[in-house]
Amino acid sequence: MEPILLYGFPAGSSMGLVAALEWLGQPYRLARVDMLGEMRRPDYARLNPRHETPVLITDRGQPLTETMAIAAWLEARDADRRISFDPASPEADRMHQLMGFVNSGFTGAFSALWVAMEMAQPDPAYQEALHRFGRDAVMQRHDKLEGMIGETPFLLGELPCLADGLLVGVARWLDIHAVADPARWPKLQALRQRIEAEPAVRYALALEAGDTAAGTGACLGHLPLAEVIARYGR
Ligand SMILES: N[C@@H](CCC(=O)N[C@@H](CS)C(=O)NCC(=O)O)C(=O)O
Known part of the structure; x- marks a missing residue:
């Protein structure tokens, strides 16, 4: 069977994995998950x-969780090296380093801001503290990422790879939480613009918004979440 990626909306980090599947070009299916319901x-x-x-x-037919495990699963099947590199190469080392940073410190920096935004019962004092903590964390992690970005068009060279996919799924949260002007980090801003202009990312964003869009043809369609749970749930 073809693998099935369950991606979350609104604004799930998994959007970047949809783009990576498009770049990979092997048959896959999708299932939408309303993260708030x-x-x-x-x-x-x-x-x-x-x-x-x-x-x-x-x-x-086995459910595999955690972004890094899913990325490793894709990488192991990327024989043509469309989204990854020879595992023993310095490029692979750097890609894993960047993915590790994006999936840990960079993504985690937004946690307090999500908690503040999604609180069921308003608690202004607590939310203000979360905002202060979250904004500081996001700014600091953006400073660090800016320092890690090189001079190539994408994170690892001329073409996007898994690390660019992971980054594009999360980097837009800066705008959702209105933390700071993206121009404060010029390298990251330019990189984001290049990744977001990729047809695969525009396709993933359209699907996330519930629209239909034409992709590469690798996506064989969506399955209802209830069917995925019934067939593959443990
Ligand atoms: N460590 C997990 C974290 C995944 C994660 O935090 N996903 C978010 C969406 S981007 C989520 O489902 N959050 C729970 C929620 O929104 O209630 C991974 O890397 O896959």
Whole structure:
């Protein structure tokens, strides 16, 4: 069977993995997950007991969670090296380093801002503290990432790779939380613009918004979440 990626909306980091699947060019399917509704229901735990996206249903029908594990699964099947590099190469080392940073410190820096935004019961004093903490963390992690970006058009060279996919799924959160003007980090801003202009990313964003869009043809369509849970849930 083709792998199935479950991606979250609104504004899930998993959008970047949809773009990576397009770049990879091998057949896959998708399933949409409403992160504010469906993902919080008890039956979703059969796919991911931590109630998070993304989830990949592998070609063996097994749910695989955690972005880094899913990225490693894709990398292992990227024989033509469309989104990755020879695992023993310095490029692979740097790609893993960047992916590790994006998926840990960079993504985690936004946590307090999401908590403040999604609080069911308003608590202005606590939310203000979360905002202060979150803004500082996001600014600091952006400073660090700016320092890690080189001179090539994409993170690892002339073409986008898995690291660019992971980054583009998360970097837009700066705008959602209106933390700072993206121009404060010129290298990151230019990189984001290049990645976001990629047809694969525009396709992934359109799907995330619930629109139909023409991709490379690698995507064989969407499955309803309920069907994925019934067939592959544990
Ligand atoms: N460590 C996980 C974290 C995934 C994660 O935080 N996903 C977010 C969406 S981007 C999520 O599902 N958050 C739970 C929520 O929104 O309630 C990974 O890297 O896959």
